[in-house]
Amino acid sequence: MIPDIDEVRLFLRRLGFEESSLRELIEQIEYFETEAPERDDIVRDYLRDECIERLVKEIVREILRLGKGRVKLLDVAAGSGFFTEGIMRKLEENGISVEVYGLDITPSMLKRLRDKGITPIWGVAERIGDSIRIANEYYGLEVPEKFDIVVSTLAFHHFLNPEEVLRSIKDVLGEEGRAIIVDVLKHSHEEFREALKDTHTGFSLEEIQEMGSKVFREIDARPLGLHCEVNGVMVGLYKAVFF
Numbered sequence: 154m155i156p157d158i159d160e161v162r163l164f165l166r167r168l169g170f171e172e173s174s175l176r177e178l179i180e181q182i183e184y185f186e187t188e189a190p191e192r193d194d195i196v197r198d199y200l201r202d203e204c205i206e207r208l209v210k211e212i213v214r215e216i217l218r219l220g221k222g223r224v225k226l227l228d229v230a231a232g233s234g235f236f237t238e239g240i241m242r243k244l245e246e247n248g249i250s251v252e253v254y255g256l257d258i259t260p261s262m263l264k265r266l267r268d269k270g271i272t273p274i275w276g277v278a279e280r281i282g283d284s285i286r287i288a289n290e291y292y293g294l295e296v297p298e299k300f301d302i303v304v305s306t307l308a309f310h311h312f313l314n315p316e317e318v319l320r321s322i323k324d325v326l327g328e329e330g331r332a333i334i335v336d337v338l339k340h341s342h343e344e345f346r347e348a349l350k351d352t353h354t355g356f357s358l359e360e361i362q363e364m365g366s367k368v369f370r371e372i373d374a375r376p377l378g379l380h381c382e383v384n385g386v387m388v389g390l391y392k393a394v395f396f
């Protein structure tokens with residue numbers, strides 16, 4: 154269920170990635186392979202406990218708005234599952250029966266997801282549906298191809314093609330489904346590109362609105378009033394809900 158690096162290359166080729174994007178994706182994977190064992194602690198360093206709690210609460214509040222007793226949830230670029238687990242627990246506390254899947258491109262992150270009781274799926278955010286079909290076929294899995302909720306935390310600025318990720322998310326959302334993205338607002342710290350493997354220096358609410366409106370009917374993007382502290386720099390967070 155969790156591919157080795159040769160299988161990852163095979164899957165990336167099956168997904169049709171050209172050599173240059175393949176190289177960039179492999180670089181991301183290599184970076185996050187080293188981060189995986191420490192990811193939970195890294196998140197705790199970025200955000201204080203009360204911020205972590207608020208962030209989870211904000212996401213859960215949006216999910217409860219669906220008014221469903223059972224929810225099929227996919228976390229895209231779930232990493233070690235730090236937030237996925239928090240969201241899952243809070244939903245259960247609210248009496249919601251939840252089926253949770255975590256998709257990530259980095260094999261060591263998938264192992265952490267599995268350890269937390271979250272079904273891991275190897276995949277690329279830009280090609281979620283095809284990634285699920287490949288994983289189902291290759292491993293004989295029965296991962297659903299549609300979800301009620303897709304969430305993604307602290308990952309959107311890493312994607313090579315964020316607009317394609319929004320399209321790919323839309324494709325796996327059911328009729329009434331919604332996507333919830335929490336990530337860093339636009340900042341001026343170019344040094345994070347190298348130091349943290351950030352592809353983009355965050356996005357402004359206007360950029361999110363513009364990208365989202367090409368794909369979704371409605372977007373509600375607003376600052377969360379929370380900050381990540383990264384290498385001594387404070388970076389604001391936003392929450393965007395896509396219908």
Ligand SMILES: C[S@@+](CC[C@H](N)C(=O)[O-])C[C@H]1O[C@@H](n2cnc3c(N)ncnc32)[C@H](O)[C@@H]1O
Binds near residue numbers: 229233262307308313
């Ligand atoms: C900064 S971490 C965020 C992890 C987690 N969501 C969190 O909040 O802790 C970014 C994650 O995105 C994953 N990732 C990067 N590019 C990806 C892509 N194109 N498709 C799927 N996962 C990707 C990395 O493997 C990594 O686990």
